[in-house]
Amino acid sequence: MAIxxxxxxxxxxxxxxxxxxxxxxxxxxxxxxTMPLMHGSQGCTSFGLVLLVRHFKEAIPMQTTxxxxxxxxxxxxxxxxxxxxxxxxxxxxxxxxIASTGLTETKGDDxxxxxxxxRAKHAETLAGSEIVYVSTPDFVGAFQDGWAAAVKAxxxxxxxxxxxxxxxxxxVLPGAHLTPADLEEVRELIETFGLHPVxxxxxxxxxxxxxxxxxxxxxxxxxSLGDIRGLAACEHVIAIGEQMRGAAERLEAVGVxxxxxxxxxxxxxTDALVALLMRLSGQPAPAxxxxxxxxxxxxMLDGHFHLGGKRVAIGAEPDLLFALASLIHEMGGxxxxxxxxxxxxxxxxxxxxxxxxxxLEDLELRAIGCDLLLTHAHGRQAAARLNIPLFxxxxxxxxxxxxxxxxxxxxxxxxxxxxxxxxxxxxxLHAHGPDDWPLPAxxxxxxxxxxxxxxxxxxIPV
Amino acid sequence: MDARVSAKIQSVxxxxxxxxxxxxxxxxRKKGCTKQLSxxxxxxxxxxxGAKIALQPIAxxxxxxxxxxACEGNSWDNRNSSTSGPQLYRTGFTxxxxxxxxxxxxxxxxxxxxxxxxxxxxPPAVFVxxxxxxxxxxxxxxAVCKRAAEKFGTPVVPVNAPGFVGPKNLGNKLGAEALLDxxxxxxxxxxxxPYDINIIGEYNLAGELWQVRPLLDAxxxxxxxxxxxxxxxxxxxxxxxxRAAMMVCSKSMINVARKxxxxxxxxxxxxxxxxxxxxxxxxxxxxxxxxxxxxxxxLLARTEALIAVEEKRAWERIAVYRPRLxxxxxxxxxxxxxxxxxxxxxxxAGLEVVGTSVKKSTKEDKEKIxxxxxxxxxxxxxxxPREMFKMLREARADIMLSGGRSQFVALKAKxxxxxxxxxxxxxxxxxxxxxxxxxxxxxxxxxxxxxxxxVPAPWDVPAVGEVC
Numbered sequence: 033m034a035i036x037x038x039x040x041x042x043x044x045x046x047x048x049x050x051x052x053x054x055x056x057x058x059x060x061x062x063x064x065x066t067m068p069l070m071h072g073s074q075g076c077t078s079f080g081l082v083l084l085v086r087h088f089k090e091a092i093p094m095q096t097t098x099x100x101x102x103x104x105x106x107x108x109x110x111x112x113x114x115x116x117x118x119x120x121x122x123x124x125x126x127x128x129x130i131a132s133t134g135l136t137e138t139k140g141d142d143x144x145x146x147x148x149x150x151r152a153k154h155a156e157t158l159a160g161s162e163i164v165y166v167s168t169p170d171f172v173g174a175f176q177d178g179w180a181a182a183v184k185a186x187x188x189x190x191x192x193x194x195x196x197x198x199x200x201x202x203x204v205l206p207g208a209h210l211t212p213a214d215l216e217e218v219r220e221l222i223e224t225f226g227l228h229p230v231x232x233x234x235x236x237x238x239x240x241x242x243x244x245x246x247x248x249x250x251x252x253x254x255x256s257l258g259d260i261r262g263l264a265a266c267e268h269v270i271a272i273g274e275q276m277r278g279a280a281e282r283l284e285a286v287g288v289x290x291x292x293x294x295x296x297x298x299x300x301x302t303d304a305l306v307a308l309l310m311r312l313s314g315q316p317a318p319a320x321x322x323x324x325x326x327x328x329x330x331x332m333l334d335g336h337f338h339l340g341g342k343r344v345a346i347g348a349e350p351d352l353l354f355a356l357a358s359l360i361h362e363m364g365g366x367x368x369x370x371x372x373x374x375x376x377x378x379x380x381x382x383x384x385x386x387x388x389x390x391x392l393e394d395l396e397l398r399a400i401g402c403d404l405l406l407t408h409a410h411g412r413q414a415a416a417r418l419n420i421p422l423f424x425x426x427x428x429x430x431x432x433x434x435x436x437x438x439x440x441x442x443x444x445x446x447x448x449x450x451x452x453x454x455x456x457x458x459x460x461l462h463a464h465g466p467d468d469w470p471l472p473a474x475x476x477x478x479x480x481x482x483x484x485x486x487x488x489x490x491x492i493p494v
Numbered sequence: 495m496d497a498r499v500s501a502k503i504q505s506v507x508x509x510x511x512x513x514x515x516x517x518x519x520x521x522x523r524k525k526g527c528t529k530q531l532s533x534x535x536x537x538x539x540x541x542x543x544g545a546k547i548a549l550q551p552i553a554x555x556x557x558x559x560x561x562x563x564a565c566e567g568n569s570w571d572n573r574n575s576s577t578s579g580p581q582l583y584r585t586g587f588t589x590x591x592x593x594x595x596x597x598x599x600x601x602x603x604x605x606x607x608x609x610x611x612x613x614x615x616x617p618p619a620v621f622v623x624x625x626x627x628x629x630x631x632x633x634x635x636x637a638v639c640k641r642a643a644e645k646f647g648t649p650v651v652p653v654n655a656p657g658f659v660g661p662k663n664l665g666n667k668l669g670a671e672a673l674l675d676x677x678x679x680x681x682x683x684x685x686x687x688p689y690d691i692n693i694i695g696e697y698n699l700a701g702e703l704w705q706v707r708p709l710l711d712a713x714x715x716x717x718x719x720x721x722x723x724x725x726x727x728x729x730x731x732x733x734x735x736x737r738a739a740m741m742v743c744s745k746s747m748i749n750v751a752r753k754x755x756x757x758x759x760x761x762x763x764x765x766x767x768x769x770x771x772x773x774x775x776x777x778x779x780x781x782x783x784x785x786x787x788x789x790x791x792x793l794l795a796r797t798e799a800l801i802a803v804e805e806k807r808a809w810e811r812i813a814v815y816r817p818r819l820x821x822x823x824x825x826x827x828x829x830x831x832x833x834x835x836x837x838x839x840x841x842x843a844g845l846e847v848v849g850t851s852v853k854k855s856t857k858e859d860k861e862k863i864x865x866x867x868x869x870x871x872x873x874x875x876x877x878x879p880r881e882m883f884k885m886l887r888e889a890r891a892d893i894m895l896s897g898g899r900s901q902f903v904a905l906k907a908k909x910x911x912x913x914x915x916x917x918x919x920x921x922x923x924x925x926x927x928x929x930x931x932x933x934x935x936x937x938x939x940x941x942x943x944x945x946x947x948x949v950p951a952p953w954d955v956p957a958v959g960e961v962c
Binding site for chain 2: 042045046047049051053054069072074075076078079080082083085086089090091095096097098099101104105111112114115116117118122133135138139169170171174243244246249391410413430
């Protein structure tokens, strides 16, 4: 079990981490008819927007309160008011979701207070649009913390205790580390048992790359406000990733039973989910699922030849790190280096001696002698210098397409991930040459009869 | 506001060489060239972003961002400014300040960070970028940089353009000011020639500089410094010894060109590498300025000879596409690139330009567009994504050429689109670039995929009788 260390450097070199407000806005992008709004200078939004556009190759709706120096010092109430009214007028979303930034947190804007006044002042104009706010200073935590805080804020704002439960409704609170494809897989798994999943947030309905009928200035799909409110009436809620513990606890507080899965990548992890779904539905696992499990077991048998003994360096946010490291470990690989972005209770359970909260320079130094670098696309420079393959996982992946459809959960997802990892090793197999196994000087000397000079090999005449 | 930043902003607003600025009255000039941003309806980067874009192409420098993780962590290694050598500019350095730094101040962390970088990477210089949070808490980066430079014997340059002072184009200029204040003129070149020039405001995106450099090399013109594409610290530092300068038309570094003229007597002209005639004019202007400053006069004739050969070669190669592209309609939405210079090349290839953006064009640019496209030229000042979508959907254009922002508007309308913005991967400069642009348009337009993606789904087709 791992010891968790903090980097001692003053200067972060090649950041692994992204900021909290971006994680919060990423969560908001999984809600339908929503406009995420960063309360900060326009660059805060612009950088995040470009990053997500390059990752998903999709239009990303995201706005800014466009704070300048003067408005920052005087307080951002006017800017929030104008932004909210402008967004209402131009996009008319069901939800305007605000995340603070380092700038406005340093100033100490009381956004909750502002919103109270703005709602009162413009009740009529804003009718039909909800506003939610989450505090996410850039200088605290990381991307997945922002996501977790946003989901918690959504539940706090919209979920009230329900009188009745809807039979078969299963809430899902996915972590930021799951892709739209992962969410689709979870949905299908739940539906297989005749249950009705409600995902909050639901990126599989907004950033899955579909073609809409018309141009929309807000998000293209995702969980609706009704879905969020309906969480209270779930029979059961499944939270995925340690980061979702806080959100799950909020739902438990209103009487919804929750189960937290620290990962859904791997055989036993998926088995645990399937067992829960069998229990909740009272139905046996369908034949299709049994076949999928068999395929995964076979993939593990075939894959272990290639993953066994391999030294892997992983740089990822805590929950993704835990999922990937656990799979590598289960397949006989060695997690030789692990670097992450922020603290989390799950880090001590990562199967490696040491987890460092650090950057990609730390990872690069620790990855010397490793066979694979497993991190987001920014690892490309390090992998090139180390001359080892890079397997892209997490956000951003700006130099590849299809990141939204990278699947790594459930039986099928784990199966495919094992294949891809194994194939990466196979593609980089070292072809041996005649000089790969040189004898040490001592052995050569011994073979020469201990003589320092070369023995003359006698020539046998034919 | 930090008085120094405030003074800088006033000074770049009063740019006498900017025709935009000169056309304004006293009051409007005082307000500066930045439009007031509208909260909830704004797009684009901040001043810090602009400063970083302007300076980061200097490839051997360590670019250190002093601020919370968002400023560098969310944005690093995201541009295609190419280098022919050092890779250090692609390394992301940030102080990644935390809560305690916000409370106690981040200067110590900044100083230590500079030391770590110099010890580990030994760059010729460290550029330190100010950001909103560290500006707000009052970190004095000028003082820290000065102390660090003295202590470590390496130039440490403060770039004071925190995001909240304005938009990206202001940041470009503030970044350039840092070069004027701390870099240019600090190193003497070993040798100079009568053919030494500076190229100012060119970022070598996708390696475009290398489409132009062979022309200069062939004429014997030496690029003493390109500011800042494929740049080196030392080149920029000794650029004050150039004989003439070209300012690339985007105006992002007009202050550098003009102040170098004032301080060092280096005459400059405004030119463009985009479009065939523009490229030729640029070569002519370079030759003219160099000859005026004492270069042998045969340069003029040699330049004309080169232009004749290269223009002919380019037009011939473009004409090949004419039969295929004749009558196809193009919607041209550009930012910094002067649109009329591209329009001419597109027309030569037989394309019909049905609309072009003039958001950043000057009055003269608009006149020129009318001259080329006719009086009824469809000039678009600011088009909303919804309007673009509609225009494409109704097939009033066959292809859109634009920046990355509107990419998905076109793609979701299932219309061909070509990236001509900063994030692009293809180079479109010089004679070669225009030929490549026409080739790319042809390749994109005639991709068989477009017809397939527009085929209705089986469930959207009304059933036509039973299939037996």
